Amino acid sequence: MNPTTQARARTALFARPVRGARGAADTAPRRAPAHRPGARANWAGWAFLAPVTIYLVAFYAYPMYRNVELSLRHYTVRSFVHGGAPFTGLDNYRKVLDDPAFGPALTHTLVFTGVSLLCQFWIGMGLAVFFTRNFRLSATLRALFLVPWLLPLIVSASTWSWMLNSDSGIVNHVLHGLGIAPVDWLTSPTWALASVTIANIWIGIPFNLVMLHSGMQAIPSDIYEAAELDGATAWQRFWKVTFPLLRPVAAITLLLGLVYTLKVFDIIWIMTKGGPAGASATFATWSYQLGFGNLLPEFGPGAAVGNLLVVMALAFGLIYVRVQRKQREAL
Amino acid sequence: MKAQSIARRIAAVGLAFAAVGAAAACSASSSSKNGDTGTGSTTGSSSGSTGSSTTAAAGGGGTFTIWDPYPQFDGSSAWSQLLTKCGTDAGVTVKRTGFDTTDLTTKTLLAAQQGNPPDVLIVDNPVVSTLADAGVLTDTGTTKLDTSAVSPNLLAAGQLGGKTYGVPIGANTLALYYNKAVLSAAGVDISTVKDWPSLTAALEKVKAAGKKGITFSAIGTEEGSFQFLPWFWGSGANLKQLDSAQGVAAVTLWTDWLKKGYAPNSVINNTQTTSWQEFATGQYAFAENGTWQLANAKKAGFDYGIIPIPAVAGGTAAAPTGGEFVTIPVQDKTDRYATSQKLVACLTSSDNALATDTTLSYVAATKAVQDKQLAANPDLKPWIDAVAAAKGRTSDDLGTKYPKISQPLWTAVQTALSGSASPQSALKTAQGAAAAAIK
Numbered sequence: 001m002n003p004t005t006q007a008r009a010r011t012a013l014f015a016r017p018v019r020g021a022r023g024a025a026d027t028a029p030r031r032a033p034a035h036r037p038g039a040r041a042n043w044a045g046w047a048f049l050a051p052v053t054i055y056l057v058a059f060y061a062y063p064m065y066r067n068v069e070l071s072l073r074h075y076t077v078r079s080f081v082h083g084g085a086p087f088t089g090l091d092n093y094r095k096v097l098d099d100p101a102f103g104p105a106l107t108h109t110l111v112f113t114g115v116s117l118l119c120q121f122w123i124g125m126g127l128a129v130f131f132t133r134n135f136r137l138s139a140t141l142r143a144l145f146l147v148p149w150l151l152p153l154i155v156s157a158s159t160w161s162w163m164l165n166s167d168s169g170i171v172n173h174v175l176h177g178l179g180i181a182p183v184d185w186l187t188s189p190t191w192a193l194a195s196v197t198i199a200n201i202w203i204g205i206p207f208n209l210v211m212l213h214s215g216m217q218a219i220p221s222d223i224y225e226a227a228e229l230d231g232a233t234a235w236q237r238f239w240k241v242t243f244p245l246l247r248p249v250a251a252i253t254l255l256l257g258l259v260y261t262l263k264v265f266d267i268i269w270i271m272t273k274g275g276p277a278g279a280s281a282t283f284a285t286w287s288y289q290l291g292f293g294n295l296l297p298e299f300g301p302g303a304a305v306g307n308l309l310v311v312m313a314l315a316f317g318l319i320y321v322r323v324q325r326k327q328r329e330a331l
Numbered sequence: 332m333k334a335q336s337i338a339r340r341i342a343a344v345g346l347a348f349a350a351v352g353a354a355a356a357c358s359a360s361s362s363s364k365n366g367d368t369g370t371g372s373t374t375g376s377s378s379g380s381t382g383s384s385t386t387a388a389a390g391g392g393g394t395f396t397i398w399d400p401y402p403q404f405d406g407s408s409a410w411s412q413l414l415t416k417c418g419t420d421a422g423v424t425v426k427r428t429g430f431d432t433t434d435l436t437t438k439t440l441l442a443a444q445q446g447n448p449p450d451v452l453i454v455d456n457p458v459v460s461t462l463a464d465a466g467v468l469t470d471t472g473t474t475k476l477d478t479s480a481v482s483p484n485l486l487a488a489g490q491l492g493g494k495t496y497g498v499p500i501g502a503n504t505l506a507l508y509y510n511k512a513v514l515s516a517a518g519v520d521i522s523t524v525k526d527w528p529s530l531t532a533a534l535e536k537v538k539a540a541g542k543k544g545i546t547f548s549a550i551g552t553e554e555g556s557f558q559f560l561p562w563f564w565g566s567g568a569n570l571k572q573l574d575s576a577q578g579v580a581a582v583t584l585w586t587d588w589l590k591k592g593y594a595p596n597s598v599i600n601n602t603q604t605t606s607w608q609e610f611a612t613g614q615y616a617f618a619e620n621g622t623w624q625l626a627n628a629k630k631a632g633f634d635y636g637i638i639p640i641p642a643v644a645g646g647t648a649a650a651p652t653g654g655e656f657v658t659i660p661v662q663d664k665t666d667r668y669a670t671s672q673k674l675v676a677c678l679t680s681s682d683n684a685l686a687t688d689t690t691l692s693y694v695a696a697t698k699a700v701q702d703k704q705l706a707a708n709p710d711l712k713p714w715i716d717a718v719a720a721a722k723g724r725t726s727d728d729l730g731t732k733y734p735k736i737s738q739p740l741w742t743a744v745q746t747a748l749s750g751s752a753s754p755q756s757a758l759k760t761a762q763g764a765a766a767a768a769i770k
Binding site: 076077078080081082100161165166167168184186187188189272273274275276277278279292293294295296297 | 433436437440443444457458461462464465466467550551552553595596597599600609731733734735737738742743745746748749750751757764
């Protein structure tokens with residue numbers, strides 16, 4: 001549940017299957033000709049391949065397959081236990097698409113993800129630039145900025161929900177002190193989504209800060225010196241040197257951030273339960289609501305919504321791969 | 332270069348498909364096996380009902396598993412010791428696991444799917460009909476459990492299609508806690524609070540005196556419906572017709588309280604626990620909460636009282652029953668039922684139920700034990716009355732339809748309270764959604 005481990009695990013997962021699959025593809029055709037002289041090398045190859053294949057099948061392919069299967073059948077609690085759920089094709093997807101909750105959930109997912117990403121990225125970028133200047137206490141300060149990332153999500157989300165409480169929250173208390181009317185952060189349909197987005201931005205900043213900061217460290221300082229000699233201002237140094245050279249790091253940061261934000265569930269669930277009346281429900285919370293948030297689980301539609309999320313993340317992943325390839329070709 | 336990369340990609344895709352295909356093959360065989368055991372066990376249970384008494388000896392010895400939703404009790408607790416004792420009496424070893432109540436349904440469904448359910452399952456009452464419908468639970472006819480002493484209104488929550496699927500271990504329900512100091516400072520005599528208008532009038536006085544009126548939980552989960560139902564039923568409305576004039580009146584009552592500031596806006600996001608925390612600040616005159624808060628009420632540090640939730644025109648509104656049922660899940664080996672039945676009978680016997688309900692702060696499910704509770708603690712009177720008037724959420728033969736009605740209902744309450752729609756139109760939408768869901 002810790003965002004750090006989650007994000008780390010995600011980095012690892014993201015890198016591994018792609019490389020794993022490619023590695024597998026690499027070895028297969030190349031080893032094939034070697035098959036004739038001696039089969040032993042081939043066996044060794046398969047033996048090396050086996051752990052990762054078993055891992056991928058057991059923890060990725062099979063759950064994914066089960067989720068797709070769940071979404072294509074009409075499951076009731078009885079057929080979930082005893083089997084025999086009828087195949088209903090895309091009925092669950094149709095049901096989900098026709099649901100009046102679909103439109104709002106889609107909008108909320110896009111707004112939540114878009115606004116979170118944009119703010120996290122630029123605030124993280126600003127802080128990263130700030131921390132590239134080595135001043136006294138910069139390491140300490142940077143460490144402090146990591147706190148949101150180190151806190152368990154349940155702690156940060158509960159704290160936010162306390163702070164934003166309509167009646168006893170500190171935020172409204174401060175607003176009152178400033179002479180501003182209190183805002184029903186978590187309980188008004190207009191503010192609920194904004195509140196969970198703000199909390200999510202706060203949690204996501206450290207990740208962007210760390211990624212972009214380490215990316216900046218990798219930019220050779222002689223480029224800056226040359227730019228400075230040519231009379232570039234600080235503003236120009238950022239836009240003409242830092243930003244273009246940071247592009248690969250920025251792209252992976254945004255992509256990881258996107259996948260991470262699309263599936264954010266805990267923060268919203270703890271703060272608002274997707275409410276009031278679905279005003280802050282995203283695909284992630286809606287999917288949970290359908291599958292587990294009710295006395296009577298609706299596995300099929302829940303899985304269908306989950307799959308839509310996977311497809312969304314996959315689409316952006318493919319865009320990333322494409323952009324990356326174009327960049328490489330351009331170099 | 333390009334051609335090679337395409338070939339590579341095709342190979343990768345091929346490998347992926349092969350992997351998925353293999354997984355599919357595996358699961359197909361395993362799911363059909365599950366199907367077999369499923370049908371096997373159901374036929375087994377019907378034929379086994381005659382054989383169970385003769386094979387009682389076969390059930391002697393061995394380990395019996397019990398799952399309960401009381402993770403707060405550890406191995407040294409009275410509850411845990413009671414289970415061990417019941418096991419010893421039945422001549423078996425008991426292995427107990429406590430789950431979080433929200434996890435228990437899914438865990439049970441998964442265990443049943445794998446053909447590995449617990450021997451005895453203690454589960455929240457509105458879930459019983461769902462599990463029974465899933466074919467996970469045995470009915471009391473099969474296992475020869477005696478339910479004759481249990482109050483019919485409590486037992487109703489565990490009945491589906493004329494069969495009973497468990498024995499309530501105890502019951503809890505909702506009532507109004509009030510803060511005596513806040514009420515007397517506002518000049519409210521609690522005995523005048525008898526119906527909705529007098530309650531609203533009391534809230535008005537409290538607000539005028541500078542204190543806060545009432546707090547409850549209207550969160551977007553089952554908890555929200557649970558808290559709203561006493562008002563909904565108290566108005567005379569019926570769950571089969573959400574948008575009746577009575578239903579609208581109930582939602583309007585809550586909406587008006589929020590508009591006039593008698594209830595805080597935070598109720599929309601309150602769980603019953605956070606709502607209780609608000610009441611515990613001592614600033615609120617009333618709180619709608621359950622039997623299980625009694626121990627906390629004593630710790631709150633102010634004088635409190637309890638009244639049943641009033642119906643619209645006086646009298647006690649039916650509040651929903653809470654509390655768990657002791658059930659016996661369907662097993663492949665039907666000879667285990669005899670011992671499971673002994674365990675359940677032991678847990679729900681008068682003396683043990685009294686001890687358990689006291690620890691859980693529940694009201695007993697049988698009249699005899701209720702009388703004992705009352706003798707030991709006269710403060711329980713309003714709770715015993717409230718439980719007598721209470722109604723199971725899944726009763727009225729709603730069964731598994733209840734969850735599909737409850738969700739639109741809590742959504743409507745939230746919609747109206749947050750001001751996105753009028754009570755009338757929110758309930759109209761809810762009725763449409765509920766009707767479509769239970770069709």
